[in-house]
Amino acid sequence: MTLAQILALAIFVIMFVMIVLDKIERQYVTLGCGLLTLVLVFGAAMRSMSAIIETLNLRSIFTVGFWYAGAAGEESSSGINWATIIFIAGMMIMVEGMAKAGFFRWLCMRLAKLVHYKPIPLFVAFMIMSSILAMFIDSITVILFLAAVTVELAKLLKFDPIPMILSEIFCANLGGSATMCGDPPNIIIGTSLGYSFSDFLTNTGAMAGISLVIVIIYFFLVYRKELLQEEAEAVDPSTVPDPKDAITNKTEFAVSCVIFGCAVVMLVTHAQTGLTVAFIGGVIAIVTLAAFHKYALELLKKVDYKTLLFFVGLFVVVGGLEQTGILELIAGFIGKVSGGNLKLMIAIIIWISAIASAFVDNIPFAATMIPVIKSLAATQGVDLSTLAWALSMGTDIGGSATPIGASANVVGTSVAAKNGYMIGWGKYCKSAAPATIIVVGVSMLFIFARYC
Numbered sequence: 001m002t003l004a005q006i007l008a009l010a011i012f013v014i015m016f017v018m019i020v021l022d023k024i025e026r027q028y029v030t031l032g033c034g035l036l037t038l039v040l041v042f043g044a045a046m047r048s049m050s051a052i053i054e055t056l057n058l059r060s061i062f063t064v065g066f067w068y069a070g071a072a073g074e075e076s077s078s079g080i081n082w083a084t085i086i087f088i089a090g091m092m093i094m095v096e097g098m099a100k101a102g103f104f105r106w107l108c109m110r111l112a113k114l115v116h117y118k119p120i121p122l123f124v125a126f127m128i129m130s131s132i133l134a135m136f137i138d139s140i141t142v143i144l145f146l147a148a149v150t151v152e153l154a155k156l157l158k159f160d161p162i163p164m165i166l167s168e169i170f171c172a173n174l175g176g177s178a179t180m181c182g183d184p185p186n187i188i189i190g191t192s193l194g195y196s197f198s199d200f201l202t203n204t205g206a207m208a209g210i211s212l213v214i215v216i217i218y219f220f221l222v223y224r225k226e227l228l229q230e231e232a233e234a235v236d237p238s239t240v241p242d243p244k245d246a247i248t249n250k251t252e253f254a255v256s257c258v259i260f261g262c263a264v265v266m267l268v269t270h271a272q273t274g275l276t277v278a279f280i281g282g283v284i285a286i287v288t289l290a291a292f293h294k295y296a297l298e299l300l301k302k303v304d305y306k307t308l309l310f311f312v313g314l315f316v317v318v319g320g321l322e323q324t325g326i327l328e329l330i331a332g333f334i335g336k337v338s339g340g341n342l343k344l345m346i347a348i349i350i351w352i353s354a355i356a357s358a359f360v361d362n363i364p365f366a367a368t369m370i371p372v373i374k375s376l377a378a379t380q381g382v383d384l385s386t387l388a389w390a391l392s393m394g395t396d397i398g399g400s401a402t403p404i405g406a407s408a409n410v411v412g413t414s415v416a417a418k419n420g421y422m423i424g425w426g427k428y429c430k431s432a433a434p435a436t437i438i439v440v441g442v443s444m445l446f447i448f449a450r451y452c
Contacts, residue, residue: 004045008320011036015317016364027306030313030364037320046323055079055319067279069194079322080315081367083191083278084184085308088138090281091181094259095141096299097288101256104145105246107133112153113243119159119230123167123223124216126150130168131175131212135182135205136264139172139408146172147415156240159230162421163223166428167215169412170400170435174215176408177396178208180277181267185366185395187277189388192370196271203389204396207446211397211439218438222431255291259284311363318367327368331375342382343452346390347444349373353394354440358401366395386451393443401436403428 001009015033019026042051053059057079060066066083098104111129115121126146133142146168147161154161176183180190180200190200220227247253266273266280289296321327338344349369356365369391377384399406403413403425413423 002045002324004041005324005326007045008037008041008324009326011041012317012321012326012368015314019364020359025306027309027313030310030317032313034313034316037317041320041324048323051323055316055323057082057315065276067276067282069274069276079319080312081188081191083276084187085311087181087187087191087277087281088184088311089303089308090283090285091138091263092303093285093299094263094288095137096302097252097292097295098256098260099141099145100248100292100295100299101252102246102248103253103256103260104141105149106243106253108146108149108153109241109243109246112149112240117153117157117240119157120220120227122153123164123220123227126164127167127171127216127219128212130171131178131208134172134175135179136260136267139176139183139406140411142172142175143169143408143412144415147412151415151419151421153240158233160226160421161419162416162423162427163219163226163431165412165416165421166423166431167219167223169409170215170219170432171212172408173396173400173406174208174211174439177393178205179267183396184363186392188363188366189370189392191277193374193384193388195385195388197267198271199385200392201268203385204392207389207393207443210446211442214438214442215435218435219431252292259288259291262287314364314367318364318371321368322371327371328375331372331379334372335376335380338380340380342386343448345376345380345382346386346447346452349387350390350394350440350444350447353391354398354401354436357395357398358405358436362395362399362406366391369395383451386447389451390444390447393447394440397436397439397443400439401429401433 011033015029018024018029018033038052038055042048042055061082107129108126111125112122115125130142130146133146147165150161150164150168153159154164173183177186178201180186180195180197182200186200186204189195190197263280263284266275266283267277270277270280289299292299334345334348338348353362353365353369356362373387373391374384376382377387400409403409403423409428413428416423
């Protein structure tokens with residue numbers, strides 16, 4: 001190995017370890033390691049200004065193809081993926097506007113009223129809603145509101161919210177795997193490899209749909225005793241607040257619904273219109289800020305800049321592995337171990353992705369593996385999209401297995417804890433880990449049957 005390769009690998013390992021230890025905020029970790037990559041790897045070891053320029057990837061923002069893909073082209077996967085960052089920022093602003101108008105609280109309360117506040121229908125309905133919302137909105141936001149409303153309903157209706165919160169968390173991660181904009185790894189995979197919303201929906205979406213039915217049955221059987229006991233207890237609906245009370249401003253509520261609808265339409269049709277996710281994210285942000293101009297500054301302040309900075313540093317570090325050829329070596333190793341066997345290659349990618357994502361952040365893992373599967377596809381002569389769907393399902397679902405595997409898990413358990421409902425590792429993993437194994441297994445068999 002060359003000095004540049006050793007340095008790039010060492011910086012990457014240090015970054016991963018520090019993220020796992022969680023002693024320093026993760027955006028500082030990735031930005032610091034990104035700076036070390038630029039100075040030590042590209043500057044001192046490689047002495048390559050072109051590697052720095054290619055990794056920072058600023059020129060791509062000023063090209064027409066970045067905003068309008070038309071009929072050709074895929075986003076550059078080298079260096080900082082600005083399309084991912086702009087899209088996530090835009091969706092964050094839209095979601096904050098919807099929350100300000102009371103959209104999420106109204107939706108939860110309305111759904112609870114429709115099922116007459118019965119624990120079992122409520123249990124199933126919230127799982128389905130969690131999955132559907134997470135297809136279009138970041139799973140962290142979905143769980144933040146769902147968990148809070150679940151706790152409130154639990155206090156009013158006198159039931160244990162823990163089974164519902166755990167099932168909501170799992171279904172949010174599962175729903176996020178169904179679309180390109182549902183989970184950060186999918187956004188990175190889609191923008192890097194040039195896949196559209198409909199590509200994800202017809203591939204990972206099909207797997208998520210089948211898995212959702214299985215998961216609903218699974219969680220019902222796991223918590224059947226508690227649910228049946230709660231179902232037997234009568235509830236007075238008059239004690240529950242009216243859903244209309246959640247709407248703070250009817251005009252703003254209607255506007256937020258229209259903006260959300262437009263975002264969904266643009267995402268679903270972006271392969272046909274040629275509008276890139278960067279363009280969609282930028283337009284949605286501008287329209288939301290214009291519509292909620294009174295709160296524009298407040299919405300901008302609520303954007304999770306820490307996550308966006310985390311992405312910037314992460315892409316630079318992964319760019320170091322790519323520029324030095326480390327990722328090609330990893331791809332060659334997987335190809336050698338699998339012996340060119342596609343099924344074995346898929347099994348390795350999906351299970352390693354799932355296991356790794358259960359304990360470490362799935363975003364850096366997905367970003368690291370994209371150049372690896374590209375190299376595998378090129379050298380082994382296999383279909384890149386097949387490997388991409390395996391990587392997507394592995395990283396998205398694997399994070400559901402443990403309380404720290406995905407950000408939505410941390411948020412959901414934290415909301416429960418703040419309200420006096422503690423969810424430890426044992427209680428969490430007892431139901432979530434088997435569900436994760438089931439879904440990853442189903443996804444692998446689906447990929448075998450459909451693509452091999």
